[in-house]
Amino acid sequence: xxxxxxxxxxxxxxxxxxxxxxxxxxxxxxxxxxxxxxxxxxxxxxxxxxxxxxxxxxxxxxxxxxxxxxxxxxxxxxxxxxxxxxxxxxxxxxxxxxxxxxxxxxxxxxxxxxxxxxxxxxxxxxxxxxxxxxxxxxxxxxxxxxxxxxxxxxxxxxxxxxxxxxxxxxxxxxxxxxxxxxxxxxxxxxxxxxxxxxxxxxxxxxxxxxxxxxxxxxxxxxxxxxxxxxxxxxxxxxxxxxxxxxxxxxxxxxxxxxxxxxxxxxxxxxxxxxxxxxxxxxxxxxxxxxxxxxxxxxxxxxxxxxxxxxxxxxxxxxxxxxxxx
Amino acid sequence: xxxxxxxxxxxxxxxxxxxxxxxxxxxxxxxxxxxxxxxxxxxxxxxxxxxxxxxxxxxxxxxxxxxxxxxxxxxxxxxxxxxxxxxxxxxxxxxxxxxxxxxxxxxxxxxxxxxxxxxxxxxxxxxxxxxxxxxxxxxxxxxxxxxxxxxxxxxxxxxxxxxxxxxxxxxxxxxxxxxxxxxxxxxxxxxxxxxxxxxxxxxxxxxxxxxxxxxxxxxxxxxxxxxxxxxxxxxxxxxxxxxxxxxxxxxxxxxxxxxxxxxxxxxxxxxxxxxxxxxxxxxxxxxxxxxxxxxxxxxxxxxxxxxxxxxxxxxxxxxxxxxxx
Numbered sequence: 001x002x003x004x005x006x007x008x009x010x011x012x013x014x015x016x017x018x019x020x021x022x023x024x025x026x027x028x029x030x031x032x033x034x035x036x037x038x039x040x041x042x043x044x045x046x047x048x049x050x051x052x053x054x055x056x057x058x059x060x061x062x063x064x065x066x067x068x069x070x071x072x073x074x075x076x077x078x079x080x081x082x083x084x085x086x087x088x089x090x091x092x093x094x095x096x097x098x099x100x101x102x103x104x105x106x107x108x109x110x111x112x113x114x115x116x117x118x119x120x121x122x123x124x125x126x127x128x129x130x131x132x133x134x135x136x137x138x139x140x141x142x143x144x145x146x147x148x149x150x151x152x153x154x155x156x157x158x159x160x161x162x163x164x165x166x167x168x169x170x171x172x173x174x175x176x177x178x179x180x181x182x183x184x185x186x187x188x189x190x191x192x193x194x195x196x197x198x199x200x201x202x203x204x205x206x207x208x209x210x211x212x213x214x215x216x217x218x219x220x221x222x223x224x225x226x227x228x229x230x231x232x233x234x235x236x237x238x239x240x241x242x243x244x245x246x247x248x249x250x251x252x253x254x255x256x257x258x259x260x261x262x263x264x265x266x267x268x269x270x271x272x273x274x275x276x277x278x279x280x281x282x283x284x285x286x287x288x289x290x291x292x293x294x295x296x297x298x299x300x301x302x303x304x305x306x307x308x309x310x311x312x313x314x315x316x317x318x319x320x321x322x323x324x325x
Numbered sequence: 326x327x328x329x330x331x332x333x334x335x336x337x338x339x340x341x342x343x344x345x346x347x348x349x350x351x352x353x354x355x356x357x358x359x360x361x362x363x364x365x366x367x368x369x370x371x372x373x374x375x376x377x378x379x380x381x382x383x384x385x386x387x388x389x390x391x392x393x394x395x396x397x398x399x400x401x402x403x404x405x406x407x408x409x410x411x412x413x414x415x416x417x418x419x420x421x422x423x424x425x426x427x428x429x430x431x432x433x434x435x436x437x438x439x440x441x442x443x444x445x446x447x448x449x450x451x452x453x454x455x456x457x458x459x460x461x462x463x464x465x466x467x468x469x470x471x472x473x474x475x476x477x478x479x480x481x482x483x484x485x486x487x488x489x490x491x492x493x494x495x496x497x498x499x500x501x502x503x504x505x506x507x508x509x510x511x512x513x514x515x516x517x518x519x520x521x522x523x524x525x526x527x528x529x530x531x532x533x534x535x536x537x538x539x540x541x542x543x544x545x546x547x548x549x550x551x552x553x554x555x556x557x558x559x560x561x562x563x564x565x566x567x568x569x570x571x572x573x574x575x576x577x578x579x580x581x582x583x584x585x586x587x588x589x590x591x592x593x594x595x596x597x598x599x600x601x602x603x604x605x606x607x608x609x610x611x612x613x614x615x616x617x618x619x620x621x622x623x624x625x626x627x628x629x630x631x632x633x634x635x636x637x638x639x640x641x642x643x644x645x646x647x648x649x650x
Contacts, residue, residue: 068508131565141503144511178466178553183393186469186550209554210561225511226551228503229534233555234562236535240456241566241586248582249574257573261566 001028002093003302007035008062008080009100011289014043016099019295021049029303032057032093034080059083062100065288069103073111081105085112088281095275095282095302099290106142109276109283116315118322122278123154123224124285125161128231130264132215134166137176138277139224140231146223148192151175152325153318155201157277158219160317164308171218174207176226182206188223200324238265275305277314282306326353327418328627332360333387333405334425336614339368341424344620346374354628357382357418359405384408387425390613394428398436406430410437413606420600420607420627424615431467434601434608441640443647447603448479448549449610450486453556455589457540459491462501463602464549465556471548473517476500477650478643480526482602483544485642489633496543499532501551507531513548525649563590600630602639607631 003023007016017040020031030053033040037058044054060078063069073082084096085108098105102124110122125138138154139146146154155173162171175196177185182193184206196203204217212220212230222230242262249258276283282305284298328348332341342365345356355378358365362383369379385403388394398407409421410433423430427449435447450463463479464471471479480498487496500521502510507518509531521528529542537545537555547555567587574583601608607630609623 129562129565131562131569144503176554178469178550186548189550209557209559210564212558213561213565222554223511225503225514226554229501229547229551230555230558232534233537233558234534236538237454237456237559237562237590239535240454240538241590244456244586245570245582249579251576254574257570261569265562265566 001303001306002030002032003299004032004034004057004084004087004093004096005295005299006080006084006096006098006100007033007040008059009098010286011099013039015290015292016295017043017047018292019290019299020054021047022292022296023299024050024053026300026303029053029299031055031299032087034059034083034087034096035062057083057087063104065101067101067104069101069107072101073104073107079104081108082112085109085281085283088283089113094306095284097284097286097295097298097302099286099288099295102141102285105283105285106276109279109281113279113281113283116278116280116318119153119278119318120150122276123157124274124276125154125158125227126274127267129213129234130267132213133267134162134168135212135215135218135220136162137212137220137222137227137230139222139227141224141228144223144225146188148188148195149325151188151192151221151223152195152199152201152321153278155196155199155219155221156318156321157314158221159201160314161277162218164305164310164313166218168218170202172204173201173219173221174204174211174217176220176222177206177208180206180208195325198325200321235266238262241265275301275310280311282310326628326631327355327357328624329357329359329382329409329412329418329421330620330624331405331409331421331423331425332358332365333384334423335611336424338364340615340617341620342368342372343617344615344624345379346372347617347621348624349375349378351625351628354378354624356380356624357412359384359408359412359421360387382408382412388429390426392426392429394426394432397426398429398432404429406433407437410434410606410608413608414438419631420609422609422611422620422623422627424611424613424620427466427610430608430610431601434604434606438604438606438608441603441605441643444478444603445475447601448482449599449601450479450483450552451599452592454538454559455592457538458592459487459493460537460540460543460545461487462537462545462547462552462555464547464552466549466553469548469550471513473513473520474650476513476517476546476548477520477524477526477646478603480521480524480544480546481643481646482639483546484526485639486602487543489630489635489638491543493543495527497529498526498544498546499529499536499542501545501547502531502533505531505533520650523650525646560591563587566590600626600635603643605636607635
């Protein structure tokens with residue numbers, strides 16, 4: 001099982017390298033570390049790892065967080081993220097992970113791997129609040145003005161992920177809205193409601209903001225603008241609450257409790273990111289501030305997704321739901 | 326200072342009555358309790374309060390949370406919330422508070438009191454996270470598909486409120502978006518950005534979800550769909566975190582700390598709601614689950630707003646900013 005790691009992406013490249021080494025605990029895994037060879041060799045020297053299962057693939061430059069992703073991906077064909085996508089496209093690796101510019105991971109994977117038929121853009125989703133760890137929410141940022149049909153696509157990709165990840169047989173789907181009644185919502189949600197009802201989805205109806213925390217449904221669908229803001233609002237709020245708790249509750253015996261709160265309000269950073277959904281290959285986005293453990297978890301998830309035949313499952317689910325509307 | 330209280334609204338009418346009695350601590354305040362006279366007399370009997378400063382105004386029925394507000398307000402002209410609006414319109418009271426169906430409070434106050442010139446709908450806003458208590462966010466629910474010009478109106482109303490409530494001279498305004506860069510946002514935000522830049526507002530630029538918690542700007546503007554979902558997401562998340570903390574951190578010495586977290590993640594319930602912004606009179610919306618303290622706080626806020634000449638301040642600010650675009 002060969003997996004590529006974008007060694008140049010993220011706030012701290014050393015975490016990519018340490019994460020890759022950690023992932024080698026699984027004897028099946030081989031890592032292709034993509035980046036500047038000189039830099040990588042320097043960082044790797046003196047580290048203890050199985051050299052047979054970790055090799056360096058050279059790339060030129062990386063895409064910065066400040067760059068416009070779509071353009072940068074085209075302007076820098078040999079940037080680390082593009083080399084990673086190319087390795088997946090050629091079938092050399094089963095997938096890749098990048099903690100770099102997430103827009104670039106989208107653009108690169110969509111451009112090089114191609115999207116599922118009929119999809120205009122991929123999406124990204126996952127659990128965003130650790131106390132409701134099996135509630136997926138999507139889209140989380142790429143599709144800021146989607147159509148009702150795109151929301152149906154997000155739901156299809158979400159239930160496929162939910163079935164795979166949590167063995168839920170017939171996941172329930174909710175449309176995120178400003179009220180639970182069927183007539184509540186903005187123009188997009190109102191237009192989508194009927195389509196959701198008509199579809200083969202196990203549609204619960206509209207759900208509200210507080211239902212994110214309680215896990216009322218398995219998959220929550222929203223536009224990427226709203227999803228992104230909520231994801232970050234929860235992170236921000238969690239951060240402030242955690243600082244307050246850490247300052248005021250100082251007993252050692254509560255350390256574990258406080259850690260749990262911290263982890264559960266910042267799960268992207270802790271547990272690695274999610275796969276780009278809707279592209280023809282496994283491309284996992286990690287938080288820019290990923291720890292080495294998060295990178296290692298992300299690598300493991302690629303191995304797992306690959307064994308589960310993830311891409312085909314997603315594609316089939318999408319086609320089935322689409323044919324019902 | 327006469328103030329009306331919708332005694333029939335909310336999950337627990339007894340809290341309205343107890344809140345009204347609590348508010349009489351301020352010797353300037355006189356309360357007109359609007360509701361079913363028999364029921365109110367029964368609830369009041371045996372209670373200790375200054376009978377000279379609390380009287381009952383009869384109404385017929387109330388508007389339930391399950392009713393469609395706009396229609397119900399018209400169908401039940403003598404419902405408690407409509408009688409309250411009428412008392413403000415006639416100049417008998419300075420304002421009213423209702424913990425009932427919030428849509429009905431909007432519809433009733435907008436219909437009976439009338440809106441500021443050129444406003445198509447009122448809006449509502451306030452701080453939503455107690456750890457950033459001076460960051461106002463609006464709209465929080467009524468305007469689910471606003472125009473860029475409406476967002477400018479929300480900003481104007483917000484800065485007027487910010488000046489009044491916190492003595493901030495030139496409040497900063499942020500547009501809530503999925504990224505801080507000027508080119509980030511959905512269609513509405515992108516279209517609004519230029520208008521905000523052109524206006525006389527002290528425009529900071531785009532702000533992100535995590536900026537709600539840190540108080541980066543004084544006024545955060547968003548559509549009511551997004552605002553409502555975030556408000557409820559924070560409430561829901563706060564509730565789950567608080568339950569977890571209460572269960573696991575049982576030392577008495579931390580009771581105060583835990584209470585602070587609980588209050589700060591559910592400020593609508595604790596501190597009374599906010600005034601409807603953009604109608605020609607003071608109409609305060611309280612959370613359906615308001616405690617008697619929240620109702621009492623809400624009554625006090627009406628007294629304070631009235632002395633500050635709230636409605637005129639809002640109207641003037643709106644006109645000034647409008648004339649700059």
